[in-house]
Amino acid sequence: MNIALLLEMAADAATDRIALVCDGKRWTYGELLAAARGAYELIVDSGASHVALLDESSEASVIALFGAALAGVPYCPLNYRLADADLAGLLGRIAPALIVGDAARVARLTPDQGHVVYPRAEFTLAAQEAVASDGADYDAGEGVAIQLFTSGTTAAPKAAILRHSNLVSYILGTVEFASAEESDAALVSVPPYHIAGIAALISSIYAQRRIVLLPAFAPDAWLKLVDAERATNAFVVPTMLSRIIHALDKGIYADISSLRSIAYGGGKMPLELIQRALDLFPDTGFTNAYGLTETSSTVALLGPEEHRAAHGASDPKVRARLASVGKPLPTIELEIRGESGEVLPHGQPGEIYVRGDQVSGEYREKSALDADGWFPTRDAGYLDEDGYLFLSGRADDVIVRGGENISPGEIEDVLLTHPAIADVAAVAIPSAEWGEAVGLAAVLRGGCDQPGDEELKELIRARLRSSRVPERILFVPSLPYNEMGKLLRREVKLILAE
Amino acid sequence: MKPGSRLKSSACDTEVVVIRCGSGTIQCGGAAMSEGGGDAVELNPDFAGGSVMGKRYVDAAGTTELLCVKPGKGSLALDGTVLVLKEAKPLPASD
Known part of the structure; x- marks a missing residue:
């Protein structure tokens, strides 16, 4: 099943509801779907093997994601912060691509690779104006939806691929269709090339939760946008939370009483910081999400009640859980294994293995899954006696x-x-x-x-x-x-x- | 018929995507579903409980799972046995 069907469902059920807010402009589900179908035409005409984004988040990143899905071409958002040499290397690996974003940089770095490049505004306009062909042959969604280059903190970037089936399984397993109230809004400030940024778009669209994009994170802008759009949900990485709290400490005023839920992940949350945040936002539900690119985002989470229970606990075992990433999702399996592959009992540290339909564990070059479909995450950790997962760094570290x-x-x-x-x-x-x-x-x-x-x-x-x-x-x-x-x-x- | 197939009812507006399937005939409103939808037939009153957009339906053995992508008046069934709603424990939004 094609991930674009998730947008089609949202547009079928609520064509005129606001789906996305970016730079003050509002897009309905119907408008996003029409633009994605227009983007399909541009992509098919280009003959591109990949659709790349070299830009910050905007409506164009949503249109490109679903347009690429309809065309059956992998969507490949790139890290625009990479140094020229590294970026040129990645561009060479996806040629010829239809690239949305920084046209001047592509022309300078790779003048002769046959890329078709659209600056953001031109892409959006062309997608809106493209006439959908009669009997457009939309892809069935049996192949690759997304290709993400891993951040390469320990080695050269690997091209992780996520199939439509992985992402659809993740969404259907974790999100109830149209479950958001019309007043709900999710503030998305993670970069578009990060799995959390992509999962946030698809999850919110399927839940029909209005997406509010903040393309370049800054704490004051984040606080003002929560206030202006009455955002109810947000996902942040720990450094963002730290900077938001710092801005509040400095006395920046914003009414953020609408914020019911803050989810975080993407890096280690300092204990002191989450404790401070729980005290500072007593009515907000915090969710810690642990996941990897190769697992279509979240595989374990510590929910709001568990945060509050741990924060207020006198039992040191329960209190310690504030530093855990919670329990595995009910839709996946998770094991801790030792060096010779044996499954370790609770309490013993080893490497985290996961298995499930949302787990791709696949790279362009080869699959990392073992014969039984288990993915070695290379993350080290252990489960406590009640099944809470604690991370202790990368196995390579x-x-x-x-x-x-x-x-x-x-x-x-x-x-x-x-x-x-x-x-x-x-x-x-x-x-x-x-x-x-x-x-x-x-x-x-x-x-x-x-x-x-x-x-x-x-x-x-x-x-x-x-x-x-x-x-x-x-x-x-x-x-x-x-x-x-x-x-x-x-x-x-x-x-x-x- | 395979995972990913989109099936239409011939008795109502219902459309589903196959998430998982085993053997047996997938029906809606008392008539077999197919990719083309087939000739329109009357809705069988015994299978008129309706389908709900965005819900997943499963058989007791868990071999077949369907996602309703267009709602309609017919009930989804496998070989004459009505499928049940798949209840999923709600999770907090994590991204």
Whole structure:
């Protein structure tokens, strides 16, 4: 089944209802569907093998997504923040493409790859004006809907593919059709090339929840838009939440009483930040969503009641759940496995495996699924005795010291309890004696004196054990993150190697 | 007939997309559904409970699952047995 059918259903049921608000302009479900059908004509005429977006979010990203789906051509939103050389490499991998967005940059980087390029406004207008051909042969939706280049925090970007069947399964399994009130509105501020940004569009359209796009996140603009559009739902990455709270602390006024629900994901949420947010927004439901590109977004979530229960709990086990990503969705299976592939009991850390119809686990080059359809996420974690999932970083980030596996997360969590440490990353550094040892890059909290290496080493030794004690500690002004708030451990290693 | 097939009722306006199917005839309003819809027939009053847009319908064995993409007056059935609504536990919006 084609994901475009989800938009067709919304347009059938409520043609004139507002589907999308962007830059003050309002689009109904009927108008979006008509434009997507127009985009189908442009895409088929172009003969493109991919439809790419090199732009911020706008109505054009929605029209391109569904137009590509109707044409049976993979939609491939690109990270416009990539350096020229990296972007040129990706453009070469999807040629010839119909590209919406930065025409000048495409012409400069890849003048001879046969791409057809439309600046945003021209694409939208052309899609609106295209005359739908009689008996248009819309794709059945048996192939690839979306191709996303993974962010490549540990290696070169891989082309992850999501089939129509993966995304439809995710939506049908998690969203009730037309379940939103007409006054509901979801504020979407994640970039269009991130799976959360795409899932937000499709989920909201199927729920008939009005989408309010904020193409470039800034905390004041976010707060003003919540106020102006009476947004009821929002998805943020942890850094966005931190900046929103900071803006409120500075006294920026906005009426955000409409905000019933804030979902977050995409990176590790600092415990202190979520606790602060729960206190600051006592009537808002928080949902932590854990998922990957390769799993069509969310596979586990910690819901609003669970947040409040953990926040107010005296039982340390329940309280600890605020740092978990909740329980697996009922529509997927999840296991923790050890190094030889054995399923581990609750409480034991290992690699997270998932299986289900929404899980693609597929790359352009090959599928990563095992013979039984399980996808190794390369994320490390464990399940507590009640089935709550705790993440402890990427499996590739594990530090192997003299044969002992050390998760950076456990060291970082202990150091973050030190009042002078604002941020910290533990990574593997080469060691002649142990193969690898623990290296630390730490950020000093403003106004604090820098603690001595011995003091920090003693903290680790006392709370964990001696193998976790860092061999090298370096104080840096800030740690490198990508725009989604993901720590770039590769770069931390380089800093420590200098 | 396979997952992804879009079927039309010949007895009412109902249209469904096949999510999952096994053997057996998928019916609506008492008559077999097909991709073309077929010649219009009278709605069988025994199968006139109606279909609801956006709902999923399953058989007891869980071999067949349909998504209603256009509502109508007929009831969906598999080999004469009415399909039931698939109840899904509501999840909080996560994206």
